[in-house]
Amino acid sequence: MSKGKLAKFADMARYENVFQYPYSVVENVPFEMKGHWRDMYFHNDNPIVLELGCGKGEYTVELARLYPDVNFIGVDIKGARMWTGATQALNDGLKNVAFLRTNIEIIDRFFGPDEVQEIWLTFSDPQMKNVRKRLTSTYFMERYRRFLVDGGIVHVKTDSNFLFTYTTYMTERNAFPVLFSTTDLYHAEGLDVDTMRILSIQTYYESQWIERGLNIKYMKFRLPSAGDMAEPDVEIPVDDYRSYKRTRRSGVDMRK
Numbered sequence: 001m002s003k004g005k006l007a008k009f010a011d012m013a014r015y016e017n018v019f020q021y022p023y024s025v026v027e028n029v030p031f032e033m034k035g036h037w038r039d040m041y042f043h044n045d046n047p048i049v050l051e052l053g054c055g056k057g058e059y060t061v062e063l064a065r066l067y068p069d070v071n072f073i074g075v076d077i078k079g080a081r082m083w084t085g086a087t088q089a090l091n092d093g094l095k096n097v098a099f100l101r102t103n104i105e106i107i108d109r110f111f112g113p114d115e116v117q118e119i120w121l122t123f124s125d126p127q128m129k130n131v132r133k134r135l136t137s138t139y140f141m142e143r144y145r146r147f148l149v150d151g152g153i154v155h156v157k158t159d160s161n162f163l164f165t166y167t168t169y170m171t172e173r174n175a176f177p178v179l180f181s182t183t184d185l186y187h188a189e190g191l192d193v194d195t196m197r198i199l200s201i202q203t204y205y206e207s208q209w210i211e212r213g214l215n216i217k218y219m220k221f222r223l224p225s226a227g228d229m230a231e232p233d234v235e236i237p238v239d240d241y242r243s244y245k246r247t248r249r250s251g252v253d254m255r256k
């Protein structure tokens with residue numbers, strides 16, 4: 001490892017609220033806190049909520065501020081981003097926040113059955129070309145249900161028509177109960193003030209997309225812990241990969 005990288009790792013050791021398992025080392029080393037986050041780290045019996053693909057951890061930290069009686073864990077593979085949230089949580093003395101640096105593909109190695117109450121997916125990469133990497137695909141749902149309580153809630157907040165439509169088809173195909181869904185969050189009706197406050201937390205990516213005039217979509221659904229699961233077998237009738245890339249570059253929403 002280069003001197004620079006070593007220094008960076010040494011620096012990261014200061015963050016007692018960050019757990020790092022970015023590499024395949026977890027294949028051979030069982031994660032000692034699996035099933036024990038409450039007693040070993042948080043030292044309370046409060047529910048646990050995850051933000052998967054948390055980036056800088058805005059949701060994790062802001063939700064922790066709003067709900068001191070809930071434990072929040074942000075997960076991402078990119079360490080450099082989550083230091084922002086980790087630093088903020090430490091500076092603000094937030095004890096109900098942790099970060100886990102790993103690939104979400106192996107997320108079930110870190111949490112035991114029924115250990116997690118809710119999952120937030122905030123501005124996840126739509127992964128149009130690769131269904132296996134999409135965070136709402138059956139591959140990931142199968143992993144989530146191994147540690148989510150039965151009927152635990154999954155929140156999806158996104159700028160992507162593609163991911164939103166795909167996830168909608170996923171809930172329909174598998175009869176996951178949808179609790180709320182809107183293609184235009186900031187003009188949606190029927191949301192109470194508390195919910196709106198939660199949903200108005202803006203991540204780095206969200207602020208970028210809003211500046212470019214994109215509608216923000218949001219849905220929340222329940223994920224049952226048992227039953228067969230299948231990929232939606234319909235074509236996604238929205239933008240193709242190239243127009244999506246152009247949108248992201250130009251800021252013109254070609255996907256409406």
Ligand SMILES: C[S@@+](CC[C@H](N)C(=O)[O-])C[C@H]1O[C@@H](n2cnc3c(N)ncnc32)[C@H](O)[C@@H]1O
Nearest residue numbers: 053054055076077078103104122123203204205
């Ligand atoms: C578009 S960014 C959104 C970040 C943040 N939620 C936000 O709204 O600003 C997607 C994030 O998901 C993370 N990510 C995507 N796939 C992942 C995976 N399989 N494992 C871990 N992190 C992943 C990326 O590293 C990135 O930080």
